Structures are given as C-alpha cells and as structure tokens.
Amino acid sequence: MTALLIVVGAALGAPLRYLTDRAVQARHDSVFPWGTLTVNVAGSLLLGAVLAVPADPGITALVGTGFCGALTTWSTLSYETLRLARTGPRLHAYANVLLSVVAGLGAAFLGYALATAVAG
C-alpha cells in the first residue's frame, strides 16, 4: 500500500516538475535555471509542512516521499550547475547552488513554522 502511494505521488510530482520548468522558462529569457529552483523551493516548503505535524503514514508516503520527492531534484540541479560553470559566467553556477540551498532550507523552516502555527 505504501509503495502504491509513493508511485501515485511520484507519477504526479515528476511531470509537474517538467511542466513547471517549461512554464517558468517560457516567461523569461535568462539562462539561469529559475524553473528548477521554483520546484525545489516549493517542494521543500510543502515537505517541511507535511513532516511538521504527526501525519498518517499514508499521507507521508503519498505527499512526502512520492510527490515532494519526485517534484524536487538534485540531479537536475547538479547538471545545470556543471553546465553554467562551463558555458556561462562562473558566478551563475555558484549562485545557483547557494540560492538553492539557502532558499530550500529557508522554505523547509517556513513550512514547518506555518504547519505548526496552523495545527496550534
């Protein structure tokens, strides 16, 4: 059952990452990978909130391990950083990693704070 919930969550999260990435790229003309940053920060916020309060293991599998896990990615982030370091200004590569880590961690804390505030 847990495996099935992970499958369902991931089958939604991975295509949503792809579609969000396309939508974000279509709206600006920068080489900076804002699309991947968007999904990584949004997924960290949601997972921070989901794991902040005691939740049903099924919800954790579906939304946490499945959806947030597949929505967010390290492989895409690392490859983008490699390409930015080789093709563009080095500063873009450093900024991509630093911004991802700081914003992702901040989002995790924010999600935790919001969920605990709402749960009272």
Place this chain on the structure above:
Amino acid sequence: MSRPSESRVDPDVDLRVPADRAELTAHPAAVLGVIATGGALGALARAGAQAAVPHPPTGFPWATFGVNVLGCLLIGALMAVLTTRPAGPLVRPFLGVGVLGGFTTFSAYAVDAQHLVAAGVPGTALAYLAATVLAALLAVAAGDALTGRLLALRGGAAR
C-alpha cells in the same frame, strides 16, 4: 531523433534546445507518461534505500546522501551519452526527467537538514548540507568526464 544542443543548461527541459521545445506538442501523452513512469520507479528505488538505511533524528542521512550523489553521477553520464549519440525522443524524458529526477530529491535534503537543526545538532546539519553539495557536484562532473572519455575511446577503436 534528438541531439541536445551545446547550449543546454537544464537536463529536464531547456526551451532553447529546439527538440525540447517541440517535444510536448509532438507527443504530449507519451512524454508525460514516460516521465510519470520513470519518476515512480526512481521514487520507489529512493524509498527502498531510505528504508534499508534509516537514520536516527540526530544522525547523518546517509541513504538520501547516497541516493542524491549516485543520481548526480548518473545524470552526468546520461547527458554525456545523449550529447554525443542521437537517441529516441523519449530517452531523456524517461531516464533523465523521470527516473533520475524521481530518484534524487531536494526536498528531503532541505527538510532533513532542518530536522537536524531542530534536533539540536546544527553541526551535523551543516556537514550534511556541505557534503551533499560537494559530492553532488564532483559526481556530476565525474559522470560527465568518465563517460566522455569512454565514448571517445570507443569512437577511436571503431576507426
């Protein structure tokens, strides 16, 4: 057939690469279907690794660390192959966007670090944050370089 352009930055989808830009309108159901399938397979493999190597609340999240570093090594290798050899239009969406994107995770990375801080071990959190960045970037560069060298060797042997 799609041959990613040299201008690619984003391996998931890069709208400056003509084949990427056209793929969703050309076969939307197939592209989204293989991404969903690959993502589910990758997520199951990640969950398996996390279940096999659980970590205590104050411990270093080795399973997620290993999954992320391995996924970065493999995306480097995959993109090196796809940059030099033409492949079918669903190969990158399935293996890159789906399997490796679903296998690796940024949300667990960020939230694990937040939990380590909350558990009173900020030093471990900082070590985990830094070690993942360093190992992930070394892994993607190694996957790219080693695969590029192997392909060059095979190309040379064929001539």
